[in-house]
Amino acid sequence: MSARALIVLAVIGSAVVASAVAVVYARQETRRHFVSLSKLEAQRDELNIEFGQLQLEQATWADTARVEQVARGDLGMVFPAPTETRVIRR
Amino acid sequence: MTRRREPTIGRVDARELPSMRADARVGGAVRIDPKPAPKRPGSAPTVNLKARLYGLAMLLALASTALVVRAVDLQVVRKDFYQDQGDQRFLRDKLVPVSRGMITDRNGEPLAVSTPVVSIWAAPAELLAQKARLGELARALAVDPEVLEQRLAQRADKEFVYLRRRMAPDAAQRIMDLAIPGVNAQREFRRYYPAGEMTAHVLGFTNIDDRGQEGLELAFDEWLAGKSGVKRVIQNRRGEVVENVELVSEPQPGRDLRLTIDRRVQYLAYRELKAAMNEHGATSGSVVIVDIPTGEILAMVNWPSYNPNAPATGDANARRNRAVTDVFEPGSVIKAFTVAAGLESGKFTTESTIDTTPGTLLVANHIVRDTNNYGVVDLTKLLAKSSNVGATKVAFQLSNDHLYDMFHRFGFGEATGCGFPGESPGVLPAANGWGQLEKATLSYGYGLSVTPLQLAQAYAGLANDGRVRSPTFVFGAANGDSAVLDPTISRTVVGMLEHVIQPGGTGIKAAVPNYRVAGKTGTSRKAVPGGYQSRYISVFAGVVPASHPRLAGVVVVNDPRGAAYYGGLVAAPVFGHVMTDALRLLDVPPDDFKMLQADTRLALPPPAPSPEAAAFAEGVQP
Numbered sequence: 001m002s003a004r005a006l007i008v009l010a011v012i013g014s015a016v017v018a019s020a021v022a023v024v025y026a027r028q029e030t031r032r033h034f035v036s037l038s039k040l041e042a043q044r045d046e047l048n049i050e051f052g053q054l055q056l057e058q059a060t061w062a063d064t065a066r067v068e069q070v071a072r073g074d075l076g077m078v079f080p081a082p083t084e085t086r087v088i089r090r
Numbered sequence: 091m092t093r094r095r096e097p098t099i100g101r102v103d104a105r106e107l108p109s110m111r112a113d114a115r116v117g118g119a120v121r122i123d124p125k126p127a128p129k130r131p132g133s134a135p136t137v138n139l140k141a142r143l144y145g146l147a148m149l150l151a152l153a154s155t156a157l158v159v160r161a162v163d164l165q166v167v168r169k170d171f172y173q174d175q176g177d178q179r180f181l182r183d184k185l186v187p188v189s190r191g192m193i194t195d196r197n198g199e200p201l202a203v204s205t206p207v208v209s210i211w212a213a214p215a216e217l218l219a220q221k222a223r224l225g226e227l228a229r230a231l232a233v234d235p236e237v238l239e240q241r242l243a244q245r246a247d248k249e250f251v252y253l254r255r256r257m258a259p260d261a262a263q264r265i266m267d268l269a270i271p272g273v274n275a276q277r278e279f280r281r282y283y284p285a286g287e288m289t290a291h292v293l294g295f296t297n298i299d300d301r302g303q304e305g306l307e308l309a310f311d312e313w314l315a316g317k318s319g320v321k322r323v324i325q326n327r328r329g330e331v332v333e334n335v336e337l338v339s340e341p342q343p344g345r346d347l348r349l350t351i352d353r354r355v356q357y358l359a360y361r362e363l364k365a366a367m368n369e370h371g372a373t374s375g376s377v378v379i380v381d382i383p384t385g386e387i388l389a390m391v392n393w394p395s396y397n398p399n400a401p402a403t404g405d406a407n408a409r410r411n412r413a414v415t416d417v418f419e420p421g422s423v424i425k426a427f428t429v430a431a432g433l434e435s436g437k438f439t440t441e442s443t444i445d446t447t448p449g450t451l452l453v454a455n456h457i458v459r460d461t462n463n464y465g466v467v468d469l470t471k472l473l474a475k476s477s478n479v480g481a482t483k484v485a486f487q488l489s490n491d492h493l494y495d496m497f498h499r500f501g502f503g504e505a506t507g508c509g510f511p512g513e514s515p516g517v518l519p520a521a522n523g524w525g526q527l528e529k530a531t532l533s534y535g536y537g538l539s540v541t542p543l544q545l546a547q548a549y550a551g552l553a554n555d556g557r558v559r560s561p562t563f564v565f566g567a568a569n570g571d572s573a574v575l576d577p578t579i580s581r582t583v584v585g586m587l588e589h590v591i592q593p594g595g596t597g598i599k600a601a602v603p604n605y606r607v608a609g610k611t612g613t614s615r616k617a618v619p620g621g622y623q624s625r626y627i628s629v630f631a632g633v634v635p636a637s638h639p640r641l642a643g644v645v646v647v648n649d650p651r652g653a654a655y656y657g658g659l660v661a662a663p664v665f666g667h668v669m670t671d672a673l674r675l676l677d678v679p680p681d682d683f684k685m686l687q688a689d690t691r692l693a694l695p696p697p698a699p700s701p702e703a704a705a706f707a708e709g710v711q712p
Contacts, residue, residue: 030333031333037334045206045277048206052189052204052206055200055203056203056205059203059284059285060284063284063285064353064354065361068357087680
């Protein structure tokens with residue numbers, strides 16, 4: 001076996017080892033990223049849940065019937081009669 | 091043998107027995123050597139060795155062939171089976187649930203929202219192995235432990251059983267925190283309708299699997315639902331996802347749907363309709379309000395209604411969107427179109443007079459009656475007083491085809507094309523089958539049946555310079571319109587209809603302060619098999635502001651039981667009340683401005699400016 005062949009063999013051998021290590025590393029990275037992806041997805045879902053609930057809550061508070069009841073009942077508001085209305089022309 | 095320290099003569103060491111025997115057989119006699127020769131040239135043992143070698147080689151060859159065969163069998167022939175078995179143990183296809191799109195009103199207010207809920211399910215066999223913890227689980231689920239165990243035992247051969255569906259996420263989390271093997275959580279979505287019964291008929295509802303069952307939820311199910319995706323994952327023994335393998339199909343979240351409904355107008359309509367229902371003891375009713383320039387449905391309410399958040403409860407009859415599915419004989423509100431046909435024929439003008447004396451007319455042995463004898467009337471008074479005799483006399487001057495055509499052009503007898511599921515097309519009998527009596531009754535609204543939405547479409551078309559447009563529920567999806575009546579004639583008819591709301595007309599209670607209203611009342615006897623009974627349907631159809639029509643509204647009150655049953659007394663006030671607030675909400679400029687100014691001058695001296703008002707005047711110019 002010539003020296004050159006030996007060198008080639010050594011290079012190829014070390015390349016194989018290096019790529020094997022790289023595969024292991026990539027695999028590890030994948031897992032790590034997957035874990036963080038799952039976490040972020042869970043977080044997103046949580047936020048969506050909260051958003052939906054807040055939307056519902058807002059819609060409930062802003063319910064037209066409730067607004068009217070508060071305006072007329074608690075605040076004693078009335079709608080101005082036609083005689084009390086003025087039309088401003090611009 | 092090499093270990094032997096001293097030669098043994100005449101004695102056979104047990105340890106060297108086999109070779110001794112072999113030697114004996116070969117040599118024919120026992121040769122006693124002081125030392126066994128380390129190398130023994132001779133053919134006999136070599137042959138023997140070869141045979142053994144062959145034997146061994148054969149054996150090994152057979153064995154390795156067997157291995158190869160087995161390997162091929164496993165890896166090639168039965169690969170699919172084993173791959174499959176392997177995958178089944180750790181590969182899982184998981185559904186990626188998507189939420190159903192939101193339904194909003196025209197201003198983006200939510201009308202139907204999906205929020206996540208959690209369904210708890212179990213693998214019965216796995217859970218039954220944990221009998222000790224069943225009590226704990228039953229308590230968390232708020233069910234009887236025995237019932238739970240029985241349920242699990244019944245389904246012991248299954249792999250999946252729901253323990254409880256659609257729990258609030260935090261309650262479900264408490265169950266999952268117990269960490270009982272075999273108990274799993276699955277996220278689902280549940281529909282909430284913040285506006286409740288007010289929008290129930292239009293929106294409809296979804297079933298437990300979040301698919302639309304009624305109304306627009308059904309009509310736009312595909313659009314709203316989206317498509318849940320599938321991802322393939324690797325799971326470990328405990329069912330935890332270790333790795334995502336691939337996305338088998340991309341999840342498509344449901345799209346939002348923006349309706350033309352205005353929640354505030356919808357509320358007004360519902361409030362006023364409900365009040366009228368209670369006041370008159372009616373059995374059902376509908377209000378439809380359409381935006382005239384676009385054909386958008388701003389409000390559509392019915393009574394009785396139901397709570398769409400719990401659709402299983404309540405009467406199934408209350409779930410019908412009567413404004414679209416139920417037909418009725420419209421009665422006098424149809425006269426506007428009879429008069430329009432009269433004007434179009436050229437046989438009548440605004441100056442033409444019709445003698446309705448004595449308030450009755452004999453047609454084919456049947457008497458057409460007016461409430462009073464109105465004498466000689468013009469077309470305006472015919473409408474204002476709602477004279478059946480007058481309408482009949484107009485119709486008799488027209489051909490069957492012309493009258494039919496006029497009704498048909500305005501959409502009667504045909505579904506409106508709004509896309510609502512279960513829409514009724516109504517009934518408009520073909521012109522060639524009309525006798526004199528049919529023609530007479532059709533001219534004042536009997537013998538044909540329409541839905542409230544059809545009526546709203548027709549009035550909107552009349553007020554839109556004779557251009558009819560299919561109503562729509564979807565914001566920004568206005569349908570095209572088609573001209574069906576000369577604009578001059580339609581404006582003339584709208585002008586005549588204003589007199590209905592003025593003193594002396596039947597619809598005075600539909601008046602809206604500061605706005606001119608054009609409309610028509612109707613009161614029809616309810617048809618029952620074999621004739622008509624003394625039950626009524628009160629109708630009002632109108633447009634406002636009359637000078638530049640923006641809103642068309644139809645109010646139908648079915649079977650008012652009180653003393654009042656005329657459309658002008660039951661349905662017209664509802665129209666007036668709803669429109670008063672709706673016009674303000676929608677910023678429609680008043681068109682009865684002179685009256686308004688006169689009123690303010692007379693009744694209201696300029697108020698002393700309050701400090702706030704002064705600040706307002708100085709600070710901001712509105």
